[in-house]
Amino acid sequence: MFPEGSFMSARNEQESAAGLQQWLTTGDMARHSQTTLRTVRFYESEGLIVSQARERGNHRRFPLTELFKLQAIVDLREAGLSLQEIKDLIGLKGQCPSASSASCELTERLSGRIDELERRVATLRRVREELGATLRDLEPCRDCHAPGFPSACFGCDRMLETNLSRATHLLWKN
Amino acid sequence: MFPEGSFMSARNEQESAAGLQQWLTTGDMARHSQTTLRTVRFYESEGLIVSQARERGNHRRFPLTELFKLQAIVDLREAGLSLQEIKDLIGLKGQCPSASSASCELTERLSGRIDELERRVATLRRVREELGATLRDLEPCRDCHAPGFPSACFGCDRMLETNLSRATHLLWKN
DNA sequence: TTGCTCCTCACGTCACGTGAGGTGGC
DNA sequence: TTGCTCCTCACGTCACGTGAGGTGGC
Numbered sequence: 569m570f571p572e573g574s575f576m577s578a579r580n581e582q583e584s585a586a587g588l589q590q591w592l593t594t595g596d597m598a599r600h601s602q603t604t605l606r607t608v609r610f611y612e613s614e615g616l617i618v619s620q621a622r623e624r625g626n627h628r629r630f631p632l633t634e635l636f637k638l639q640a641i642v643d644l645r646e647a648g649l650s651l652q653e654i655k656d657l658i659g660l661k662g663q664c665p666s667a668s669s670a671s672c673e674l675t676e677r678l679s680g681r682i683d684e685l686e687r688r689v690a691t692l693r694r695v696r697e698e699l700g701a702t703l704r705d706l707e708p709c710r711d712c713h714a715p716g717f718p719s720a721c722f723g724c725d726r727m728l729e730t731n732l733s734r735a736t737h738l739l740w741k742n
Numbered sequence: 743m744f745p746e747g748s749f750m751s752a753r754n755e756q757e758s759a760a761g762l763q764q765w766l767t768t769g770d771m772a773r774h775s776q777t778t779l780r781t782v783r784f785y786e787s788e789g790l791i792v793s794q795a796r797e798r799g800n801h802r803r804f805p806l807t808e809l810f811k812l813q814a815i816v817d818l819r820e821a822g823l824s825l826q827e828i829k830d831l832i833g834l835k836g837q838c839p840s841a842s843s844a845s846c847e848l849t850e851r852l853s854g855r856i857d858e859l860e861r862r863v864a865t866l867r868r869v870r871e872e873l874g875a876t877l878r879d880l881e882p883c884r885d886c887h888a889p890g891f892p893s894a895c896f897g898c899d900r901m902l903e904t905n906l907s908r909a910t911h912l913l914w915k916n
Numbered sequence: 917t918t919g920c921t922c923c924t925c926a927c928g929t930c931a932c933g934t935g936a937g938g939t940g941g942c
Numbered sequence: 943t944t945g946c947t948c949c950t951c952a953c954g955t956c957a958c959g960t961g962a963g964g965t966g967g968c
Contacts, residue, residue: 595947605948606932625940627948633911640872640908647869651931657913667891671883674913678873685870689863695817696859699852709845717841734814737807739831739848769921779922780958799966801922825957 591620592630601638608638614651616641616658647685701733706740765794766804775812782812788825790815790832821859875907880914 592600597608597617611617612628617638619628644654657677664670708726721727722741732741766774771782771791785791786802791812793802818828831851838844882900895901896915906915 593948604932606934609949610932625948626950627940636908637912637916640912643869643872643909645931646865647873658916661892661895661914661916664892667883667886667888667895670892670914671880671886675877675880675884678877678909682870682873682877685866685873689866689870691820692859692863692866695821696856696863698814698817699821699856699859703849703852703856706845706849709841710849712841712845714841718835718838718844721835721841734810735817735852738811738814740835740844742811742832742835767922778958780960783923784958799922800924801966819957 590632592632592635594628594630597630597635597638600635601642603638603642611638611641611651614655616651616654644681647681648688649681698733698735702735702739705732705736709740764806766806766809768802768804771804771809771812774809775816777812777816785812785815785825788829790825790828818855821855822862823855872907872909876909876913879906879910883914 594605594608597603598605601608608617609628612619617630617634619630619634622628641654644657645651649657657674660673660677661670664673705727708728709721712726714720714724727736727740768779768782771777772779775782782791783802786793791804791808793804793808796802815828818831819825823831831848834847834851835844838847879901882902883895886900888894888898888900901910901914
């Protein structure tokens, strides 16, 4: 139904009838984490998630707890962490001498990540404003059928010449 | 001062005295776009930006307009576009028969990108909340020096067992 | 002369994508 | 039997990173 490696969104019927099953196939894992078969297998080969001993045609079987781990890993990837950084975070607790120090260490690292996330959100909002400005720049051209397109656009004064967004320069005034 | 390929933030003295120069070196381009020498050269080799004919020791020279183009390209990359998608956007205007159609086409594509950006921001905010929840989950452990660390954490009830964030399960309850 | 910045290969990296070719249960 | 989902290689991709080794102007 779906070529391997593509995004999969279908759910099997048993599942939607009976809710989330106890044992998950690779495909289940991919669907419920918005990833792909390849990603699930890759993360397993990297030791980030663990499947049970293979049975029944060498198919992987994952317990539900591994799905939650996978979803958390996907979240951290979204936050911009590399797989190595995620591995380091997972291993952090085991390297600390006490719960207290582990909690403090993890808190410090995660706080740093939250700061980075907020900077990233700020950047995306800035770019979003940039593109919004570009849309406004392009407004006067919507009804323009003047001759000399596209070269004449360069010297055209219908578009407010001052304060054009950088994207407008890139995509229109070239 | 900076190894090649690393992020460069220094500004040369002439520049800070005289403002932005008319002709920019590869290093100037990298600094003012928050990228690297490698990226500037790579984008030039890909035809995304253009340098003048080489003189003086085969060094590249960029006019100021190319810096603005580079900055716009960096913005679009931040927005999640691939270099190919950016090339397609740059070429779009030239493939349209009139200013009107070009404006409409560009508007439609950029609107789609803005929608994607807003979805991305929503995702990052969700992950940010997740990590915030993880910090709260870890609070009770800051003063914990109970024996049996780390294995005893699994059955510990000081941490509120219900509604722990997925990241807490990944990073603490394993 | 010494630093600094620039240059060109060219191999490496990260996180998967993408077939090819095959198996197994309903 | 037919579809569907799963499997294992193994090469490919994208956007650069990272040296190695060298040049040129102040």
